[in-house]
Amino acid sequence: MDNVLFPILITIFLLAIVSVAFVATRTKRDDKVSSASPKSSTATLERTTEAPPGPGAVIAPPAEPGTGLVEPPVEVPGGQLGEAPVAPLEEAPGEVVEGEVEVLEPVVERATFRxxxxxxxxxxxxxxxxxxGRGAIDQDTWDDLEEALLRADVxxxxxxxxxxxxxxxxxxxxxTTADELIEAVKDEMKARLGGAxxxxxxxxxxxxxxxxxGVNGVGKTTTIGKVGKRLADEGRSVVMAAGDTFRAAAAEQLGTWAERCGAVLVxxxxxxxxxxxxxxxxxxGxxxxxxxxxxxxxxxxxxxxNLMDELGKVRRVADKGAGSVAEVLLVLDATTGQNGLI
Structure with missing residues:
Protein backbone atom coordinates (compact mmCIF):
# COMPACT_ATOMS: atom_id res chain seq x y z
CA MET A 1 0.00 0.00 0.00
CA ASP A 2 2.81 2.43 0.89
CA ASN A 3 4.49 1.60 -2.37
CA VAL A 4 1.41 2.81 -4.31
CA LEU A 5 0.78 6.09 -2.41
CA PHE A 6 4.33 7.35 -2.52
CA PRO A 7 4.57 7.89 -6.31
CA ILE A 8 1.16 9.62 -6.31
CA LEU A 9 2.21 12.09 -3.63
CA ILE A 10 5.45 12.88 -5.46
CA THR A 11 3.49 13.62 -8.67
CA ILE A 12 1.04 15.97 -6.92
CA PHE A 13 3.91 17.86 -5.29
CA LEU A 14 5.68 18.41 -8.62
CA LEU A 15 2.48 19.69 -10.27
CA ALA A 16 1.97 22.20 -7.46
CA ILE A 17 5.51 23.55 -7.82
CA VAL A 18 5.05 23.98 -11.63
CA SER A 19 1.75 25.81 -11.17
CA VAL A 20 3.18 28.25 -8.65
CA ALA A 21 6.13 29.02 -10.94
CA PHE A 22 3.85 29.68 -13.94
CA VAL A 23 1.62 32.07 -11.98
CA ALA A 24 4.60 33.99 -10.65
CA THR A 25 6.11 34.40 -14.15
CA ARG A 26 2.80 35.67 -15.62
CA THR A 27 2.36 38.22 -12.87
CA LYS A 28 5.82 39.72 -13.42
CA ARG A 29 5.18 40.03 -17.17
CA ASP A 30 1.88 41.92 -16.65
CA ASP A 31 3.58 44.33 -14.23
CA LYS A 32 6.22 45.19 -16.84
CA VAL A 33 3.63 45.89 -19.56
CA SER A 34 1.50 48.12 -17.30
CA SER A 35 4.55 50.13 -16.17
CA ALA A 36 5.68 50.73 -19.80
CA SER A 37 2.24 51.91 -21.20
CA PRO A 38 2.11 55.43 -19.63
CA LYS A 39 5.59 56.24 -20.91
CA SER A 40 4.70 55.14 -24.43
CA SER A 41 1.46 57.19 -24.39
CA THR A 42 3.30 60.23 -23.10
CA ALA A 43 5.93 59.91 -25.78
CA THR A 44 3.28 59.57 -28.47
CA LEU A 45 1.44 62.62 -27.17
CA GLU A 46 4.64 64.65 -27.12
CA ARG A 47 5.40 63.72 -30.70
CA THR A 48 1.89 64.62 -32.01
CA THR A 49 1.46 67.88 -30.11
CA GLU A 50 3.06 70.85 -31.80
CA ALA A 51 2.98 74.49 -31.07
CA PRO A 52 0.60 76.63 -33.19
CA PRO A 53 2.25 78.74 -35.84
CA GLY A 54 3.15 82.22 -34.84
CA PRO A 55 2.46 85.47 -36.69
CA GLY A 56 3.63 85.42 -40.27
CA ALA A 57 3.91 81.65 -40.29
CA VAL A 58 3.62 79.83 -43.61
CA ILE A 59 1.42 76.79 -43.79
CA ALA A 60 1.85 74.36 -46.62
CA PRO A 61 -1.37 72.66 -47.68
CA PRO A 62 -1.35 68.88 -47.93
CA ALA A 63 -0.46 67.31 -51.20
CA GLU A 64 -3.24 65.91 -53.36
CA PRO A 65 -3.51 62.15 -52.93
CA GLY A 66 -1.93 60.13 -55.67
CA THR A 67 -0.06 63.03 -57.29
CA GLY A 68 2.93 63.54 -55.03
CA LEU A 69 2.80 67.28 -55.73
CA VAL A 70 2.70 69.90 -53.01
CA GLU A 71 0.80 73.13 -53.60
CA PRO A 72 2.67 76.37 -52.87
CA PRO A 73 2.31 77.50 -49.25
CA VAL A 74 -0.37 79.98 -48.29
CA GLU A 75 0.54 82.71 -45.85
CA VAL A 76 -2.02 83.26 -43.11
CA PRO A 77 -2.14 86.94 -42.09
CA GLY A 78 -2.25 87.72 -38.39
CA GLY A 79 -1.00 84.29 -37.46
CA GLN A 80 -4.49 82.79 -37.45
CA LEU A 81 -5.13 79.39 -38.88
CA GLY A 82 -7.75 79.11 -41.64
CA GLU A 83 -8.36 78.89 -45.34
CA ALA A 84 -7.08 81.41 -47.80
CA PRO A 85 -9.54 84.22 -48.52
CA VAL A 86 -11.60 83.85 -51.65
CA ALA A 87 -12.21 86.91 -53.79
CA PRO A 88 -15.89 87.61 -54.50
CA LEU A 89 -17.09 86.93 -58.02
CA GLU A 90 -17.69 90.01 -60.08
CA GLU A 91 -20.79 90.13 -62.25
CA ALA A 92 -20.17 90.56 -65.93
CA PRO A 93 -21.03 94.09 -67.05
CA GLY A 94 -24.03 94.37 -69.31
CA GLU A 95 -27.37 96.01 -69.69
CA VAL A 96 -30.50 94.42 -68.28
CA VAL A 97 -33.41 94.71 -70.69
CA GLU A 98 -36.74 94.69 -68.99
CA GLY A 99 -39.97 93.84 -70.75
CA GLU A 100 -42.05 90.95 -71.99
CA VAL A 101 -40.60 88.41 -74.38
CA GLU A 102 -42.64 88.10 -77.52
CA VAL A 103 -43.49 84.49 -78.33
CA LEU A 104 -44.21 83.81 -81.97
CA GLU A 105 -46.96 81.26 -82.43
CA PRO A 106 -46.82 79.04 -85.50
CA VAL A 107 -49.28 80.01 -88.19
CA VAL A 108 -51.50 77.05 -89.06
CA GLU A 109 -53.20 77.33 -92.41
CA ARG A 110 -56.83 76.32 -92.27
CA ALA A 111 -57.57 73.36 -94.49
CA THR A 112 -60.11 74.07 -97.20
CA PHE A 113 -62.18 71.74 -99.32
CA ARG A 114 -60.05 72.65 -102.32
CA GLY A 133 -48.34 65.47 -125.10
CA ARG A 134 -49.61 63.18 -127.83
CA GLY A 135 -50.31 64.31 -131.34
CA ALA A 136 -53.31 62.56 -132.82
CA ILE A 137 -56.26 60.90 -131.11
CA ASP A 138 -55.98 57.11 -131.18
CA GLN A 139 -57.28 54.17 -129.16
CA ASP A 140 -54.49 54.53 -126.58
CA THR A 141 -55.62 58.10 -125.97
CA TRP A 142 -59.18 56.96 -125.21
CA ASP A 143 -57.90 54.17 -122.95
CA ASP A 144 -55.69 56.54 -120.95
CA LEU A 145 -58.52 59.03 -120.62
CA GLU A 146 -60.87 56.33 -119.33
CA GLU A 147 -58.26 55.14 -116.85
CA ALA A 148 -57.73 58.69 -115.56
CA LEU A 149 -61.47 59.14 -114.96
CA LEU A 150 -61.75 55.81 -113.13
CA ARG A 151 -58.73 56.58 -110.96
CA ALA A 152 -60.39 59.85 -110.02
CA ASP A 153 -63.35 57.78 -108.70
CA VAL A 154 -65.80 59.13 -111.25
CA THR A 176 -58.08 65.51 -134.32
CA THR A 177 -55.61 66.63 -131.63
CA ALA A 178 -55.32 65.63 -127.98
CA ASP A 179 -55.65 69.24 -126.83
CA GLU A 180 -59.01 69.52 -128.56
CA LEU A 181 -60.08 66.25 -126.95
CA ILE A 182 -59.23 67.50 -123.45
CA GLU A 183 -61.17 70.72 -124.03
CA ALA A 184 -64.16 68.68 -125.19
CA VAL A 185 -63.98 66.59 -121.99
CA LYS A 186 -63.91 69.75 -119.86
CA ASP A 187 -66.92 71.24 -121.63
CA GLU A 188 -68.91 68.02 -121.22
CA MET A 189 -68.11 67.74 -117.50
CA LYS A 190 -69.07 71.39 -116.89
CA ALA A 191 -72.35 70.89 -118.73
CA ARG A 192 -73.23 67.82 -116.68
CA LEU A 193 -72.30 69.35 -113.34
CA GLY A 194 -73.77 72.76 -114.05
CA GLY A 195 -77.18 71.51 -115.07
CA ALA A 196 -78.06 69.85 -111.75
CA GLY A 214 -76.62 57.05 -94.28
CA VAL A 215 -74.26 54.43 -92.91
CA ASN A 216 -72.99 54.41 -89.35
CA GLY A 217 -70.74 57.26 -88.29
CA VAL A 218 -70.94 59.52 -91.35
CA GLY A 219 -72.36 62.44 -89.35
CA LYS A 220 -76.14 62.37 -89.89
CA THR A 221 -76.94 63.85 -86.48
CA THR A 222 -74.27 66.53 -86.82
CA THR A 223 -75.54 67.40 -90.31
CA ILE A 224 -79.05 67.82 -88.91
CA GLY A 225 -77.64 70.23 -86.34
CA LYS A 226 -75.90 72.29 -89.05
CA VAL A 227 -78.95 72.38 -91.33
CA GLY A 228 -81.17 73.30 -88.39
CA LYS A 229 -78.84 76.14 -87.44
CA ARG A 230 -78.94 77.50 -90.97
CA LEU A 231 -82.74 77.34 -91.10
CA ALA A 232 -82.99 79.00 -87.68
CA ASP A 233 -80.71 81.82 -88.84
CA GLU A 234 -83.10 82.36 -91.74
CA GLY A 235 -85.99 82.71 -89.30
CA ARG A 236 -87.55 79.30 -90.03
CA SER A 237 -89.11 77.16 -87.29
CA VAL A 238 -87.67 73.67 -86.92
CA VAL A 239 -88.62 70.41 -85.17
CA MET A 240 -86.00 67.66 -84.78
CA ALA A 241 -87.21 64.06 -84.50
CA ALA A 242 -84.74 61.63 -82.87
CA GLY A 243 -85.50 58.60 -85.03
CA ASP A 244 -82.18 56.92 -84.17
CA THR A 245 -83.38 54.84 -81.23
CA PHE A 246 -80.64 52.24 -81.62
CA ARG A 247 -77.41 54.15 -80.95
CA ALA A 248 -76.69 55.05 -77.34
CA ALA A 249 -76.96 58.78 -76.55
CA ALA A 250 -78.14 59.60 -80.09
CA ALA A 251 -81.19 61.44 -78.75
CA GLU A 252 -79.04 63.34 -76.23
CA GLN A 253 -76.70 64.44 -79.03
CA LEU A 254 -79.60 65.64 -81.17
CA GLY A 255 -81.03 67.40 -78.11
CA THR A 256 -77.79 69.36 -77.75
CA TRP A 257 -78.04 70.52 -81.36
CA ALA A 258 -81.71 71.42 -80.93
CA GLU A 259 -80.89 73.51 -77.87
CA ARG A 260 -78.11 75.36 -79.69
CA CYS A 261 -80.26 76.36 -82.67
CA GLY A 262 -83.53 76.87 -80.80
CA ALA A 263 -85.36 73.90 -82.32
CA VAL A 264 -87.99 71.66 -80.70
CA LEU A 265 -86.88 68.10 -79.95
CA VAL A 266 -89.15 65.06 -80.14
CA GLY A 285 -94.58 70.15 -86.08
CA ASN A 306 -84.16 44.14 -93.24
CA LEU A 307 -82.81 47.55 -92.23
CA MET A 308 -83.58 49.00 -95.66
CA ASP A 309 -87.14 47.69 -95.34
CA GLU A 310 -87.37 49.45 -91.98
CA LEU A 311 -86.25 52.67 -93.65
CA GLY A 312 -88.98 52.27 -96.26
CA LYS A 313 -91.51 51.90 -93.46
CA VAL A 314 -90.23 55.14 -91.87
CA ARG A 315 -90.78 56.95 -95.16
CA ARG A 316 -94.34 55.62 -95.56
CA VAL A 317 -95.32 56.47 -91.98
CA ALA A 318 -93.86 59.99 -92.25
CA ASP A 319 -96.04 60.66 -95.31
CA LYS A 320 -99.23 59.65 -93.50
CA GLY A 321 -99.36 62.76 -91.32
CA ALA A 322 -99.43 66.43 -92.23
CA GLY A 323 -96.97 67.60 -94.84
CA SER A 324 -94.84 65.22 -96.86
CA VAL A 325 -91.28 63.97 -97.20
CA ALA A 326 -89.79 66.47 -99.66
CA GLU A 327 -86.17 65.28 -99.45
CA VAL A 328 -84.32 62.12 -98.44
CA LEU A 329 -80.80 63.39 -97.81
CA LEU A 330 -78.00 60.84 -98.03
CA VAL A 331 -75.09 61.86 -95.79
CA LEU A 332 -71.71 60.73 -97.15
CA ASP A 333 -68.06 60.97 -96.21
CA ALA A 334 -64.87 60.36 -98.16
CA THR A 335 -64.64 56.70 -97.10
CA THR A 336 -68.04 55.76 -98.53
CA GLY A 337 -66.87 55.88 -102.14
CA GLN A 338 -69.15 54.50 -104.85
CA ASN A 339 -71.33 52.76 -102.25
CA GLY A 340 -72.98 56.10 -101.60
CA LEU A 341 -74.36 56.17 -105.15
CA ILE A 342 -75.93 52.71 -105.18
Whole structure:
Protein backbone atom coordinates (compact mmCIF):
# COMPACT_ATOMS: atom_id res chain seq x y z
CA MET A 1 0.00 0.00 0.00
CA ASP A 2 2.81 2.43 0.89
CA ASN A 3 4.49 1.60 -2.37
CA VAL A 4 1.41 2.81 -4.31
CA LEU A 5 0.78 6.09 -2.41
CA PHE A 6 4.33 7.35 -2.52
CA PRO A 7 4.57 7.89 -6.31
CA ILE A 8 1.16 9.62 -6.31
CA LEU A 9 2.21 12.09 -3.63
CA ILE A 10 5.45 12.88 -5.46
CA THR A 11 3.49 13.62 -8.67
CA ILE A 12 1.04 15.97 -6.92
CA PHE A 13 3.91 17.86 -5.29
CA LEU A 14 5.68 18.41 -8.62
CA LEU A 15 2.48 19.69 -10.27
CA ALA A 16 1.97 22.20 -7.46
CA ILE A 17 5.51 23.55 -7.82
CA VAL A 18 5.05 23.98 -11.63
CA SER A 19 1.75 25.81 -11.17
CA VAL A 20 3.18 28.25 -8.65
CA ALA A 21 6.13 29.02 -10.94
CA PHE A 22 3.85 29.68 -13.94
CA VAL A 23 1.62 32.07 -11.98
CA ALA A 24 4.60 33.99 -10.65
CA THR A 25 6.11 34.40 -14.15
CA ARG A 26 2.80 35.67 -15.62
CA THR A 27 2.36 38.22 -12.87
CA LYS A 28 5.82 39.72 -13.42
CA ARG A 29 5.18 40.03 -17.17
CA ASP A 30 1.88 41.92 -16.65
CA ASP A 31 3.58 44.33 -14.23
CA LYS A 32 6.22 45.19 -16.84
CA VAL A 33 3.63 45.89 -19.56
CA SER A 34 1.50 48.12 -17.30
CA SER A 35 4.55 50.13 -16.17
CA ALA A 36 5.68 50.73 -19.80
CA SER A 37 2.24 51.91 -21.20
CA PRO A 38 2.11 55.43 -19.63
CA LYS A 39 5.59 56.24 -20.91
CA SER A 40 4.70 55.14 -24.43
CA SER A 41 1.46 57.19 -24.39
CA THR A 42 3.30 60.23 -23.10
CA ALA A 43 5.93 59.91 -25.78
CA THR A 44 3.28 59.57 -28.47
CA LEU A 45 1.44 62.62 -27.17
CA GLU A 46 4.64 64.65 -27.12
CA ARG A 47 5.40 63.72 -30.70
CA THR A 48 1.89 64.62 -32.01
CA THR A 49 1.46 67.88 -30.11
CA GLU A 50 3.06 70.85 -31.80
CA ALA A 51 2.98 74.49 -31.07
CA PRO A 52 0.60 76.63 -33.19
CA PRO A 53 2.25 78.74 -35.84
CA GLY A 54 3.15 82.22 -34.84
CA PRO A 55 2.46 85.47 -36.69
CA GLY A 56 3.63 85.42 -40.27
CA ALA A 57 3.91 81.65 -40.29
CA VAL A 58 3.62 79.83 -43.61
CA ILE A 59 1.42 76.79 -43.79
CA ALA A 60 1.85 74.36 -46.62
CA PRO A 61 -1.37 72.66 -47.68
CA PRO A 62 -1.35 68.88 -47.93
CA ALA A 63 -0.46 67.31 -51.20
CA GLU A 64 -3.24 65.91 -53.36
CA PRO A 65 -3.51 62.15 -52.93
CA GLY A 66 -1.93 60.13 -55.67
CA THR A 67 -0.06 63.03 -57.29
CA GLY A 68 2.93 63.54 -55.03
CA LEU A 69 2.80 67.28 -55.73
CA VAL A 70 2.70 69.90 -53.01
CA GLU A 71 0.80 73.13 -53.60
CA PRO A 72 2.67 76.37 -52.87
CA PRO A 73 2.31 77.50 -49.25
CA VAL A 74 -0.37 79.98 -48.29
CA GLU A 75 0.54 82.71 -45.85
CA VAL A 76 -2.02 83.26 -43.11
CA PRO A 77 -2.14 86.94 -42.09
CA GLY A 78 -2.25 87.72 -38.39
CA GLY A 79 -1.00 84.29 -37.46
CA GLN A 80 -4.49 82.79 -37.45
CA LEU A 81 -5.13 79.39 -38.88
CA GLY A 82 -7.75 79.11 -41.64
CA GLU A 83 -8.36 78.89 -45.34
CA ALA A 84 -7.08 81.41 -47.80
CA PRO A 85 -9.54 84.22 -48.52
CA VAL A 86 -11.60 83.85 -51.65
CA ALA A 87 -12.21 86.91 -53.79
CA PRO A 88 -15.89 87.61 -54.50
CA LEU A 89 -17.09 86.93 -58.02
CA GLU A 90 -17.69 90.01 -60.08
CA GLU A 91 -20.79 90.13 -62.25
CA ALA A 92 -20.17 90.56 -65.93
CA PRO A 93 -21.03 94.09 -67.05
CA GLY A 94 -24.03 94.37 -69.31
CA GLU A 95 -27.37 96.01 -69.69
CA VAL A 96 -30.50 94.42 -68.28
CA VAL A 97 -33.41 94.71 -70.69
CA GLU A 98 -36.74 94.69 -68.99
CA GLY A 99 -39.97 93.84 -70.75
CA GLU A 100 -42.05 90.95 -71.99
CA VAL A 101 -40.60 88.41 -74.38
CA GLU A 102 -42.64 88.10 -77.52
CA VAL A 103 -43.49 84.49 -78.33
CA LEU A 104 -44.21 83.81 -81.97
CA GLU A 105 -46.96 81.26 -82.43
CA PRO A 106 -46.82 79.04 -85.50
CA VAL A 107 -49.28 80.01 -88.19
CA VAL A 108 -51.50 77.05 -89.06
CA GLU A 109 -53.20 77.33 -92.41
CA ARG A 110 -56.83 76.32 -92.27
CA ALA A 111 -57.57 73.36 -94.49
CA THR A 112 -60.11 74.07 -97.20
CA PHE A 113 -62.18 71.74 -99.32
CA ARG A 114 -60.05 72.65 -102.32
CA UNK A 115 -56.81 71.86 -100.47
CA UNK A 116 -58.13 68.48 -99.37
CA UNK A 117 -58.85 67.58 -102.99
CA UNK A 118 -55.38 68.65 -104.11
CA UNK A 119 -54.02 65.10 -104.23
CA UNK A 120 -56.83 63.72 -106.39
CA UNK A 121 -56.79 66.85 -108.56
CA UNK A 122 -53.04 66.64 -109.14
CA UNK A 123 -53.28 62.97 -110.16
CA UNK A 124 -56.10 63.71 -112.60
CA UNK A 125 -54.44 66.78 -114.11
CA UNK A 126 -51.17 64.86 -114.39
CA UNK A 127 -52.91 62.17 -116.46
CA UNK A 128 -54.50 64.81 -118.68
CA UNK A 129 -51.15 66.51 -119.19
CA UNK A 130 -49.64 63.22 -120.35
CA UNK A 131 -52.47 62.88 -122.89
CA UNK A 132 -51.86 66.43 -124.12
CA GLY A 133 -48.34 65.47 -125.10
CA ARG A 134 -49.61 63.18 -127.83
CA GLY A 135 -50.31 64.31 -131.34
CA ALA A 136 -53.31 62.56 -132.82
CA ILE A 137 -56.26 60.90 -131.11
CA ASP A 138 -55.98 57.11 -131.18
CA GLN A 139 -57.28 54.17 -129.16
CA ASP A 140 -54.49 54.53 -126.58
CA THR A 141 -55.62 58.10 -125.97
CA TRP A 142 -59.18 56.96 -125.21
CA ASP A 143 -57.90 54.17 -122.95
CA ASP A 144 -55.69 56.54 -120.95
CA LEU A 145 -58.52 59.03 -120.62
CA GLU A 146 -60.87 56.33 -119.33
CA GLU A 147 -58.26 55.14 -116.85
CA ALA A 148 -57.73 58.69 -115.56
CA LEU A 149 -61.47 59.14 -114.96
CA LEU A 150 -61.75 55.81 -113.13
CA ARG A 151 -58.73 56.58 -110.96
CA ALA A 152 -60.39 59.85 -110.02
CA ASP A 153 -63.35 57.78 -108.70
CA VAL A 154 -65.80 59.13 -111.25
CA UNK A 155 -67.37 55.68 -111.50
CA UNK A 156 -67.86 53.24 -114.35
CA UNK A 157 -71.35 54.33 -115.44
CA UNK A 158 -70.65 58.10 -115.40
CA UNK A 159 -67.31 57.55 -117.17
CA UNK A 160 -68.95 55.49 -119.90
CA UNK A 161 -71.70 58.07 -120.44
CA UNK A 162 -69.17 60.92 -120.45
CA UNK A 163 -66.82 59.30 -122.98
CA UNK A 164 -69.72 58.27 -125.26
CA UNK A 165 -70.86 61.86 -125.38
CA UNK A 166 -67.31 63.12 -126.01
CA UNK A 167 -66.83 60.57 -128.84
CA UNK A 168 -69.94 61.95 -130.52
CA UNK A 169 -68.60 65.50 -130.13
CA UNK A 170 -65.20 64.55 -131.57
CA UNK A 171 -66.84 62.87 -134.55
CA UNK A 172 -69.33 65.66 -135.23
CA UNK A 173 -66.81 68.49 -134.90
CA UNK A 174 -63.92 66.66 -136.54
CA UNK A 175 -61.49 67.04 -133.63
CA THR A 176 -58.08 65.51 -134.32
CA THR A 177 -55.61 66.63 -131.63
CA ALA A 178 -55.32 65.63 -127.98
CA ASP A 179 -55.65 69.24 -126.83
CA GLU A 180 -59.01 69.52 -128.56
CA LEU A 181 -60.08 66.25 -126.95
CA ILE A 182 -59.23 67.50 -123.45
CA GLU A 183 -61.17 70.72 -124.03
CA ALA A 184 -64.16 68.68 -125.19
CA VAL A 185 -63.98 66.59 -121.99
CA LYS A 186 -63.91 69.75 -119.86
CA ASP A 187 -66.92 71.24 -121.63
CA GLU A 188 -68.91 68.02 -121.22
CA MET A 189 -68.11 67.74 -117.50
CA LYS A 190 -69.07 71.39 -116.89
CA ALA A 191 -72.35 70.89 -118.73
CA ARG A 192 -73.23 67.82 -116.68
CA LEU A 193 -72.30 69.35 -113.34
CA GLY A 194 -73.77 72.76 -114.05
CA GLY A 195 -77.18 71.51 -115.07
CA ALA A 196 -78.06 69.85 -111.75
CA UNK A 197 -80.10 71.78 -109.19
CA UNK A 198 -78.73 72.01 -105.66
CA UNK A 199 -81.83 73.58 -104.14
CA UNK A 200 -83.66 71.51 -101.53
CA UNK A 201 -87.33 70.93 -102.18
CA UNK A 202 -90.08 72.02 -99.82
CA UNK A 203 -93.56 70.56 -99.59
CA UNK A 204 -96.61 72.63 -100.43
CA UNK A 205 -98.22 71.86 -97.07
CA UNK A 206 -96.48 72.40 -93.75
CA UNK A 207 -94.40 70.90 -92.31
CA UNK A 208 -91.69 70.07 -94.84
CA UNK A 209 -90.07 66.76 -93.85
CA UNK A 210 -86.42 66.11 -94.60
CA UNK A 211 -85.27 62.55 -93.88
CA UNK A 212 -81.55 62.02 -93.19
CA UNK A 213 -80.09 58.59 -93.99
CA GLY A 214 -76.62 57.05 -94.28
CA VAL A 215 -74.26 54.43 -92.91
CA ASN A 216 -72.99 54.41 -89.35
CA GLY A 217 -70.74 57.26 -88.29
CA VAL A 218 -70.94 59.52 -91.35
CA GLY A 219 -72.36 62.44 -89.35
CA LYS A 220 -76.14 62.37 -89.89
CA THR A 221 -76.94 63.85 -86.48
CA THR A 222 -74.27 66.53 -86.82
CA THR A 223 -75.54 67.40 -90.31
CA ILE A 224 -79.05 67.82 -88.91
CA GLY A 225 -77.64 70.23 -86.34
CA LYS A 226 -75.90 72.29 -89.05
CA VAL A 227 -78.95 72.38 -91.33
CA GLY A 228 -81.17 73.30 -88.39
CA LYS A 229 -78.84 76.14 -87.44
CA ARG A 230 -78.94 77.50 -90.97
CA LEU A 231 -82.74 77.34 -91.10
CA ALA A 232 -82.99 79.00 -87.68
CA ASP A 233 -80.71 81.82 -88.84
CA GLU A 234 -83.10 82.36 -91.74
CA GLY A 235 -85.99 82.71 -89.30
CA ARG A 236 -87.55 79.30 -90.03
CA SER A 237 -89.11 77.16 -87.29
CA VAL A 238 -87.67 73.67 -86.92
CA VAL A 239 -88.62 70.41 -85.17
CA MET A 240 -86.00 67.66 -84.78
CA ALA A 241 -87.21 64.06 -84.50
CA ALA A 242 -84.74 61.63 -82.87
CA GLY A 243 -85.50 58.60 -85.03
CA ASP A 244 -82.18 56.92 -84.17
CA THR A 245 -83.38 54.84 -81.23
CA PHE A 246 -80.64 52.24 -81.62
CA ARG A 247 -77.41 54.15 -80.95
CA ALA A 248 -76.69 55.05 -77.34
CA ALA A 249 -76.96 58.78 -76.55
CA ALA A 250 -78.14 59.60 -80.09
CA ALA A 251 -81.19 61.44 -78.75
CA GLU A 252 -79.04 63.34 -76.23
CA GLN A 253 -76.70 64.44 -79.03
CA LEU A 254 -79.60 65.64 -81.17
CA GLY A 255 -81.03 67.40 -78.11
CA THR A 256 -77.79 69.36 -77.75
CA TRP A 257 -78.04 70.52 -81.36
CA ALA A 258 -81.71 71.42 -80.93
CA GLU A 259 -80.89 73.51 -77.87
CA ARG A 260 -78.11 75.36 -79.69
CA CYS A 261 -80.26 76.36 -82.67
CA GLY A 262 -83.53 76.87 -80.80
CA ALA A 263 -85.36 73.90 -82.32
CA VAL A 264 -87.99 71.66 -80.70
CA LEU A 265 -86.88 68.10 -79.95
CA VAL A 266 -89.15 65.06 -80.14
CA UNK A 267 -87.70 61.82 -78.83
CA UNK A 268 -88.87 58.39 -77.76
CA UNK A 269 -87.67 55.63 -75.50
CA UNK A 270 -84.43 53.83 -76.30
CA UNK A 271 -85.13 50.92 -78.62
CA UNK A 272 -88.56 52.27 -79.63
CA UNK A 273 -89.94 52.03 -83.15
CA UNK A 274 -88.28 54.83 -85.17
CA UNK A 275 -91.38 55.19 -87.35
CA UNK A 276 -93.50 56.12 -84.35
CA UNK A 277 -90.94 58.68 -83.15
CA UNK A 278 -90.82 60.42 -86.53
CA UNK A 279 -94.63 60.32 -86.78
CA UNK A 280 -94.83 62.04 -83.37
CA UNK A 281 -92.31 64.60 -84.63
CA UNK A 282 -94.49 65.37 -87.64
CA UNK A 283 -97.55 65.68 -85.41
CA UNK A 284 -95.64 68.05 -83.11
CA GLY A 285 -94.58 70.15 -86.08
CA UNK A 286 -98.18 70.40 -87.27
CA UNK A 287 -99.40 71.34 -83.79
CA UNK A 288 -96.97 74.24 -83.32
CA UNK A 289 -97.01 75.32 -86.97
CA UNK A 290 -93.35 74.46 -87.63
CA UNK A 291 -92.05 74.82 -91.16
CA UNK A 292 -89.56 71.93 -91.11
CA UNK A 293 -89.22 68.53 -89.48
CA UNK A 294 -85.67 67.14 -89.63
CA UNK A 295 -85.86 63.40 -89.03
CA UNK A 296 -82.81 61.47 -87.86
CA UNK A 297 -82.44 57.73 -88.57
CA UNK A 298 -80.12 54.97 -87.41
CA UNK A 299 -77.10 54.12 -89.54
CA UNK A 300 -77.46 51.17 -91.90
CA UNK A 301 -75.79 49.56 -94.91
CA UNK A 302 -77.59 49.16 -98.20
CA UNK A 303 -76.70 45.46 -98.11
CA UNK A 304 -78.87 44.86 -95.02
CA UNK A 305 -82.27 44.21 -96.55
CA ASN A 306 -84.16 44.14 -93.24
CA LEU A 307 -82.81 47.55 -92.23
CA MET A 308 -83.58 49.00 -95.66
CA ASP A 309 -87.14 47.69 -95.34
CA GLU A 310 -87.37 49.45 -91.98
CA LEU A 311 -86.25 52.67 -93.65
CA GLY A 312 -88.98 52.27 -96.26
CA LYS A 313 -91.51 51.90 -93.46
CA VAL A 314 -90.23 55.14 -91.87
CA ARG A 315 -90.78 56.95 -95.16
CA ARG A 316 -94.34 55.62 -95.56
CA VAL A 317 -95.32 56.47 -91.98
CA ALA A 318 -93.86 59.99 -92.25
CA ASP A 319 -96.04 60.66 -95.31
CA LYS A 320 -99.23 59.65 -93.50
CA GLY A 321 -99.36 62.76 -91.32
CA ALA A 322 -99.43 66.43 -92.23
CA GLY A 323 -96.97 67.60 -94.84
CA SER A 324 -94.84 65.22 -96.86
CA VAL A 325 -91.28 63.97 -97.20
CA ALA A 326 -89.79 66.47 -99.66
CA GLU A 327 -86.17 65.28 -99.45
CA VAL A 328 -84.32 62.12 -98.44
CA LEU A 329 -80.80 63.39 -97.81
CA LEU A 330 -78.00 60.84 -98.03
CA VAL A 331 -75.09 61.86 -95.79
CA LEU A 332 -71.71 60.73 -97.15
CA ASP A 333 -68.06 60.97 -96.21
CA ALA A 334 -64.87 60.36 -98.16
CA THR A 335 -64.64 56.70 -97.10
CA THR A 336 -68.04 55.76 -98.53
CA GLY A 337 -66.87 55.88 -102.14
CA GLN A 338 -69.15 54.50 -104.85
CA ASN A 339 -71.33 52.76 -102.25
CA GLY A 340 -72.98 56.10 -101.60
CA LEU A 341 -74.36 56.17 -105.15
CA ILE A 342 -75.93 52.71 -105.18
Missing amino acids: NRLARARSAFTGALDSIR GIAPTTELLDSVRSTVKSKGL SIELNESAERPTIWLFV RGAEGADPSSVIFDGVAK EAIGAEFVLADTAGRLHTKS
